[in-house]
Amino acid sequence: MTRAPWWENTWSTVRLVTAALIAAAVIAQAQVTFSLAADAGRDMTTTVVNFFSFFTILSNVASIFVLAWASLWLWMRGRDAAGRPAREPVPLAVALACVSTYMIVTGIVYNTLLRSVELPQGTTVPWSNEVLHVVGPLVLLLDVFLGPRPRSLRWSAVWAVVAFPVVWVVYTLVRGPLTVNPVTGAEWWYPYPFLDPALQDGYGGVAVYVVGIAALIALVGWFVVWVDRRRAVVGSTGATTETVTAPSKNAPVSR
Structure with a gap:
């Protein structure tokens, strides 16, 4: 859909403000996490790598750069x-x-599976938690429908969407049993309870969650690409309408 320049500029500003807000939320949570680890004498290298092994953190960090890129490109x-x-x-x-x-998947998974999981008091920053799991996902959902200048992506883009989560799951399941939990001292560490074989009656229970979330990612990715293609078609139709002068009548017509 073709939108007025004022709307494009406004939404680009929303994108940039959201990127800044997400960046502030990630930094705020990182400061608390790293400070607690330092005070407790935990291994800082493991703590930092663990922090950036959460799908939520990786998704939000990627969003910072992509939203800023989209805003600057349009301007x-x-x-x-x-x-x-x-x-x-x-x-x-x-x-x-x-x-x-x-x-979008981060928002769905957190608010359906993880919101009720209790964490030690003081380990999370409440406002940061809401930005990373609610505000950011909502803005990106709105961006699917309201973002300016969509183009008609090929359906093969869905494969690009699912590629990173597949790599992340493999990385997580391979690294998990090789990483000592810096908080509990357990000989394994997983970012989420549903990926921990010890909490899911083995890898069979983990596989159920992995398959379910993979299906969710593929479905949401398909939906995002479908909306992009649909909006691009509507925008292309609108963009081709222009006023010209008919030689015989000197009257404006559309083509």
Whole structure:
């Protein structure tokens, strides 16, 4: 859908503000996590790697860069020399589809499976937690419908969307039994309870969650690409309507 320049600029500002808010939330949580680890004399290297092994953190960090990229692109390259609007470049469009999917899934999984999981008092920053799991995902969901300049992605973009979560799951399950939990001293560490074989009656229980979440990611990714393609078609139809002068009648017509 073709939108007025004021709307494009407004939404680009929303993207940039959201990126800044997410960055502040990640930094705030990192400061608390790293400070607690330092005070307790825990291994800092393991603590830092663990922090950036959470899918939530990785999704939010990726969103910071992609939202900032989208905003700056529109302001700097969003129109050609003649002032006509340009479609998002393919790498940016794919990146937006990816982070939108990851953030939406993060919001769904956290609020259905993890919100009720109790954590030690003082280990999380409440406002940061809500930004990373609620505010950010909601803005990225709205961005799917309201973001300016969508382009018609190929359906193969869905494979690009699911690639990173697959790599992350493999990394997590391989690293988990090789990592000593710096908090409890257990000889394994997993970022989420549903990935811990000790809590899920073995890898069979873990597999059920992995398959379910993989299906959710694929479904959300398909939906995001479908909306992108649908909006691009509508926008292309609207963009092709222009006023010209008919030679015989000197009357404006549309083509």
